[in-house]
Amino acid sequence: MADLTVNGPAGPRPKKRFSRANIFLYGTLIVVSMYYLLPLYVMIVTSLKGMPEIRLGNVFGPPMEITFQPWVKAWSEACTGLDCTGLSKGFWNSVQILIPSVVLSIAIASVNGYALSLWKFKGSEVFFTILIIGAFIPYQTMLYPIVIMLREIGLMGDLGGLVLVHTVFGMPILTLLFRNYFASVPEELFKAARVDGAGFWQIYFQIMLPMALPIFVVAIILQVTGIWNDFLFGVIYTKPATYPMTVQLNNIVNSVQGIKEYNVNMAATLLTGLVPLVIYFASGKLFVRGIAAGAVKG
Amino acid sequence: MTLALDPRAMSEKARPAKRPNKLFRNLSAKVASIPMILTALFVFVGGTTWTIVYSFTNSRMLPRENFVGFDQYVRLWETDRWIISIKNLALYGVCSMVLTLTIGFILAACLDRKIRFENAFRTIFLYPFALSFVVTGLAWQWILNPQFGLQSVVRGWGWESFTFDPLNNPDIVMFGLLIAGLWQGTGLIMCIMLAGLRGIDEDIWKAAKVDGIGTVKTYVVVIIPMMRPVFITALVLIASGIIKLYDLVVAQTNGGPGLSSEVPAKYVIEYMFRAQNLGQGFAASTMMLCSVVIVLIPWAYLEFGGKKRG
Numbered sequence: 134m135a136d137l138t139v140n141g142p143a144g145p146r147p148k149k150r151f152s153r154a155n156i157f158l159y160g161t162l163i164v165v166s167m168y169y170l171l172p173l174y175v176m177i178v179t180s181l182k183g184m185p186e187i188r189l190g191n192v193f194g195p196p197m198e199i200t201f202q203p204w205v206k207a208w209s210e211a212c213t214g215l216d217c218t219g220l221s222k223g224f225w226n227s228v229q230i231l232i233p234s235v236v237l238s239i240a241i242a243s244v245n246g247y248a249l250s251l252w253k254f255k256g257s258e259v260f261f262t263i264l265i266i267g268a269f270i271p272y273q274t275m276l277y278p279i280v281i282m283l284r285e286i287g288l289m290g291d292l293g294g295l296v297l298v299h300t301v302f303g304m305p306i307l308t309l310l311f312r313n314y315f316a317s318v319p320e321e322l323f324k325a326a327r328v329d330g331a332g333f334w335q336i337y338f339q340i341m342l343p344m345a346l347p348i349f350v351v352a353i354i355l356q357v358t359g360i361w362n363d364f365l366f367g368v369i370y371t372k373p374a375t376y377p378m379t380v381q382l383n384n385i386v387n388s389v390q391g392i393k394e395y396n397v398n399m400a401a402t403l404l405t406g407l408v409p410l411v412i413y414f415a416s417g418k419l420f421v422r423g424i425a426a427g428a429v430k431g
Numbered sequence: 432m433t434l435a436l437d438p439r440a441m442s443e444k445a446r447p448a449k450r451p452n453k454l455f456r457n458l459s460a461k462v463a464s465i466p467m468i469l470t471a472l473f474v475f476v477g478g479t480t481w482t483i484v485y486s487f488t489n490s491r492m493l494p495r496e497n498f499v500g501f502d503q504y505v506r507l508w509e510t511d512r513w514i515i516s517i518k519n520l521a522l523y524g525v526c527s528m529v530l531t532l533t534i535g536f537i538l539a540a541c542l543d544r545k546i547r548f549e550n551a552f553r554t555i556f557l558y559p560f561a562l563s564f565v566v567t568g569l570a571w572q573w574i575l576n577p578q579f580g581l582q583s584v585v586r587g588w589g590w591e592s593f594t595f596d597p598l599n600n601p602d603i604v605m606f607g608l609l610i611a612g613l614w615q616g617t618g619l620i621m622c623i624m625l626a627g628l629r630g631i632d633e634d635i636w637k638a639a640k641v642d643g644i645g646t647v648k649t650y651v652v653v654i655i656p657m658m659r660p661v662f663i664t665a666l667v668l669i670a671s672g673i674i675k676l677y678d679l680v681v682a683q684t685n686g687g688p689g690l691s692s693e694v695p696a697k698y699v700i701e702y703m704f705r706a707q708n709l710g711q712g713f714a715a716s717t718m719m720l721c722s723v724v725i726v727l728i729p730w731a732y733l734e735f736g737g738k739k740r741g
Contacts, residue, residue: 154646162541166555169614172570173558179573190583192574245467252460260464260471267475269723271674273699273716277485277494277709278478301470308467333459362563364678369704379565383682386569395573406566413561414554420561421553424622 180204180400187395203394207401212391213384216373220401223381227361227408229292230377234299235356239349242304246311247337251323261308268305276369283370290372298366303359307352314348315341347419354416355423358409378405479720486713494709503714513715516693523605523612523694524673530613531669532662535620540650542621543628553625557618564615568682571611572598598684601691608683608692615679616672620665627661628654663733670726674719695719 175192180203182196209219248254249261279298280289288294318341326336367377376384382405386398413420489499507513538556542549559567574580577596585593597607631654639649655662677696684692695715703712 158541158544158546161537162546162552165538166552169555169559169618172567172574172614175574176570187579190579190587192576192580193584241466244463248460248463252457254457254460254464257460257464260468263471263475264467267471269671269727270475270479271696271716271719271723273696273712274482274720275474275478276700276716277703277713278481279474281494282473300466301474304467304470333463358561362565364563364565364681365700369700379563379678382569383565386572387682387685395576395579398569399573402566402569406562409561409563410558413558417554421557421622424557424560424619 176399176403180207180396180403182396184394184396203396203400204404206394206397207385207404211385211397211401213373213381213388214390220378220381220385220404223376223378224404226292226371226375226381227378230295230299230367231357231360233293234296234303234360235353237296238300238303238307238356239352241300242307242352243311243342243345243349244337245304245308246313247315247341248333249308249312250315251318251336252333261312264305264308272302272365280369289370290375292371292375295366295370295375295377298370299356299360299363302366303356307356310348310352310355311345314345318344350416351419351423354412354420357412358420361408482713483717483720486710486717488710488713490709490713492707492709499710503710504718507711507714507718512690512693513695513698515690516695516698519605519692520673520676520694523609523676524670526606526609527612527616527673528666528669530609531617531620532665534613534617535665536624536655538617538621539624539628542625553622556621559615560618562615564678565682567611567615568679568684571607571614572683575607575610599688601688604684604688604692608679611683612676612679616669620669623661623665623668624658627658631657663730667726667730671723674723674726 178195179187179192181199181201183198183200183202186197207219208221210217211219249257279301283289283291283294283297288297322340323336326340331339362379363377364379364383367380371377371380382401385401485494486503487500488495488497489502490497542552546552575582575596575598577583577599582593582595585595597603597610635653635657636649639653644652675696676694677700680686680692680694680697686693686697696719699712699716699719701712702708702715
């Protein structure tokens with residue numbers, strides 16, 4: 134025994150690098166990764182090929198001759214019906230929807246979460262419970278009443294109407310996110326501020342807001358990807374002139390008229406996916422945190 | 432004595448003067464909560480109730496208060512398209528549920544084996560979740576294109592009789608959607624499972640090793656039962672996603688070929704906004720709501736029951 138401890142190597146036994154279990158493990162992961170990466174790869178290579186090359190039939194092959202023509206066409210010339218102004222219109226519509234929706238929904242939800250965690254009043258929990266249950270109701274049951282409400286206030290078909298809809302449907306998850314965050318703030322801090330005579334808004338703007346910046350970033354990531362990717366509300370509460378990018382993309386790609394230009398379609402698809410992809414790759418761990426917050430809803 | 436009593440007397444005197452009306456107490460918070468209260472009451476409660484009430488009318492182009500009892504529901508369950516939609520969703524739902532949980536858990540378990548490049552793998556598995564269903568549907572529509580896509584490539588490799596054309600074959604079109612749906616959604620479940628696995632005590636593994644239980648058996652017998660809450664969360668998330676299934680179908684197949692990939696959410700929207708048969712759309716959406724309630728009640732019961740026991 135003593136011999137072993139003296140002569141044997143110190144520390145834990147090194148693991149074999151290429152054990153059978155490891156080869157199996159990495160093999161599985163690499164094969165599965167290929168399934169996940171394949172569509173992105175295929176979209177990129179297709180969008181860089183000319184139509185004659187696509188007709189040769191090898192979707193997986195890299196382009197023999199790289200061309201950016203499909204991207205230009207998708208952006209500025211692709212047709213939806215008779216309107217041939219490309220995806221750029223949808224892109225700008227989406228931007229115009231996105232910015233006010235994100236600002237408004239986060240502003241409202243953060244104040245809600247703040248009131249619900251630190252300034253509880255009689256009935257506040259009831260409304261919050263309704264809000265959370267509302268997150269599970271299929272949107273289809275609320276679609277038409279909202280049409281009527283938007284018509285009443287004259288925003289049906291307008292970008293402003295869609296902004297309101299996004300604000301309303303973003304509220305449950307965002308309120309939950311902020312409520313949970315503010316509930317974790319040390320109570321002494323809040324009490325000290327109250328003793329010093331600070332009111333509701335003063336505490337919110339001067340103490341809570343600066344503290345909660347990380348959670349604001351998570352909320353922004355959540356909302357930007359969610360609103361950008363929305364299709365259902367976009368298709369129902371807008372008209373062709375105000376279609377967001379996803380709706381216009383679907384109309385361009387699935388239009389039955391004319392010859393199908395697969396390279397242009399894939400360039401258009403990539404363009405639409407670019408915003409959330411950039412957010413995803415840039416935000417890294419925060420995106421995962423946003424997802425984890427979204428999962429709490431379940 | 433007087434000193435000790437003084438502050439109490441002071442505060443009792445001050446209280447009624449400070450708070451004249453209960454309604455105005457905490458006023459800022461109440462004012463700030465108005466948007467939430469309006470949303471909860473008018474949109475969520477009001478909107479849902481409105482739809483349920485009007486599902487008992489024969490509204491067509493515009494909502495009318497002409498009540499016809501359960502007529503719309505009878506008609507709904509006699510419509511082939513609705514029955515097909517339900518069957519399609521059931522098939523998709525069961526497969527999606529089983530496969531998402533299985534794949535999500537296996538991937539999470541693989542990533543939890545202290546491997547190298549964990550971040551890279553996680554990034555790869557999760558990125559499709561950032562993309563919209565429309566983008567997902569269109570990308571897979573192109574890959575599954577029989578003329579130029581996967582099928583033609585495999586044939587090009589020399590397997591001339593290879594046939595895989597789900598988007599044009601009514602029998603397997605739902606699996607074409609499933610491939611795309613899994614690609615988009617499994618990353619999320621993997622992430623949740625991974626978080627659950629990370630929460631499990633290292634000592635469990637040590638104990639299992641001491642007892643000589645194999646890795647796979649430890650997962651099945653020890654770890655999975657311990658992760659019950661995580662599985663329930665994942666289950667609820669997947670289920671609510673399945674019921675919402677709409678964008679993917681519109682983008683990838685638009686319900687075709689024929690009616691073979693129709694789903695309930697699409698039925699509702701077609702009847703409300705295209706066929707101008709509002710009553711039918713309301714009845715169908717109320718059925719969707721019922722299905723959610725059926726899923727949610729056992730879950731709420733489990734959650735509630737779990738807390739009681741703990």
